[in-house]
Amino acid sequence: EEENAIAAYTEAVNTLKSLRSDLVAVNQQVRFTFRESVEPVYREFVQLLLQSDRNEANPDNLEKAREIIESLQLAELDNYFRSACLNATPVVIDQVIDQVDTKAALIYPIILPESVDIIIRLPQQPLRHYRTELPQDQIESTLEDLRHFLPQLHRRKFFPMSQQVYNWIIRPIEEDLANSQVDTLVFVLDGALRNIPMAALHDGKQYLVEKYSIALTPGLDLMNPQRLVREDIKVLTAGLSESRQGYNPLPFVEVELEKIKAQVPSEILLNQDFTETNFENSVEAAPFPVVHIASHGEFSSEAEKTFILTWDSKINVNELKDLLQTTDLRQSTPIELLVLSACQTATGDKRAALGIAGVAIEAGARSTLATIWLVDDEATAVLMNRFYQELTDKSISKAEALNRAQKSILQDPNYEHPYYWAPYIMVGNWL
Known part of the structure; x- marks a missing residue:
């Protein structure tokens, strides 16, 4: 059953990819149907892959789930620009973490209908998967409240929410991060999480920014994994x-x-x-x-x-x-x-x-x-x-x-x- 479902979704996503340029034709309705019809296919597929990963960590499923999340990011950006203009040339981001910056961890927090799932890639290690079961509307309303209260200068109302989101995203991987001695967290953020600065998540004692350098990547593999040449900064x-x-x-x-x-x-x-x-x-x-x-x-x-x-x-x-x-x-x-x-x-x-x-x-x-x-x-x-x-x-x-x-x-x-x-x-x- 499950194998058939995975095969069917793989087919659906491949079809969507081949239709990219048609999906983003200059048509006002497209943006609407993207949210209603296209995006759910990707999310349901990720959910299926991660559910089937519940009992034993299946590296193939995790890799596939990550690839689908990357494809969704690409599809969203295509839809944003109304053209299939993004030709992602995969510089495998894993190689960057294994070879260029071995102090960085790549983190994919994914919001699904009944859970927040975290896929994490540490230097020289296979993907790992953690899940916190929660209804999606609760996740999204917490994120909305956090986004609302964070910029309010004279209030500290954001604290409980900031700690809650920390517990969903960082708490499950805290030990992995500490053991691997990384100092930079690179997030591929999904949905409503993009509106939240990860720097402001709080563990009860300190903010995430006090422990790690933080960066985001739209999941489009790094254009060019080179360091900034400092000699001639103009x-x-x-x-x-x-x-x-x-x-x-x-x-x-x-x-x-x-x-x-x-x-x-x-x-x-x-x-x-x-x-x-x-x-x-x-x-x-x-x-x-x-x-x-x-x-x-x-x-x-x-x-x-x-x-x-x-x-x-x-x-x-x-x-x-x-x-x-x-x-x-x-x-x-x-x-x-x-x-x-x-x-x-x-x-x-x-x-x-x-x-x-x-x-x-x-x-x-x-x-x-x-x-x-x-x-x-x-x-x-x-x-x-x-x-x-x-x-x-x-x-x-x-x-x-x-x-x-x-x-x-x-x-x-x-x-x-x-x-x-x-x-x-x-x-x-x-x-």
Whole structure:
């Protein structure tokens, strides 16, 4: 019975994959039917594979389940961009963990109708699987409450939920993590989990960020498992400190950009200099390994509503690709790091964090550092200054540079609330 079911689902998923380009034709209904019809097929298949794995760890089933979750991420992003534009070239992420960064663990938390399942891959070890049985609506309402309370500066209501989610995702694997001596956790997040900064999960004594560097990958195998070359870090910074197009001023943006310039060689486009044309010209004139934009922007579950504000217009996620990959010069020197330091996810959009993954991929940058909610701009200036300070240290990864910056402001009594440090997330290549 079970074998037949697995065979049937395998066939269904393969058919969906071959229909990718048709599924995302420019048709308003497609997005709706994706949620109703396409996504459940992937989830039911994962559920079947993991259920049949209950009694003995079947490595084939775990591998298959992980592959299906990766395929679902790809299908979601295709649906987001409305085109089958993502040709994932699998650099097997396992090789990165076994050879390039042997201190990283890869974690797939998966929300299923009756459980939260965790698949974990530790360096040099086979996949492992853990399950916490819970109804899906309870999982999702807890995640929604946590996302609601985390940015509320004067309240600590998030604590019980933060510990609850920690118990679902990290508690089962705590011992494995400790025994394998990893220092970086790389998450492939699923569904509503994408809206939660993993850094803010709490074990009752400390936040996850106090124990580990944290990165996310959209599951699309790393584009290029190379470390950032620190010798020639040059940064193109652009930002708005004045109010434009109905958005509030960000008075500390100027401070932020000046502080970055004090740490690493930079070109600054501020306020009226930050136009789409100037930005494009600067990117064309010289290859910058790091592009840092401190301006309002919004991540949405729809590509056309995901944008960054400039002095005179808005750069949409699809245009960002054209701007950042303007010339052939770029191809040999991809942008190593794109930093978006004053953006937020669209209010009321449960899948808005998809937009961050979308921007990360569309910009063609190896890694993207973005914020899930709009942060205090004074704290941002402090955190970014520290981040660039750390980034010049050749011995640490980008994820660790972010981790050190977050911990440094977390230790400041003025900034200890997660509102200040938790929303920064590193997506893509964490090396």
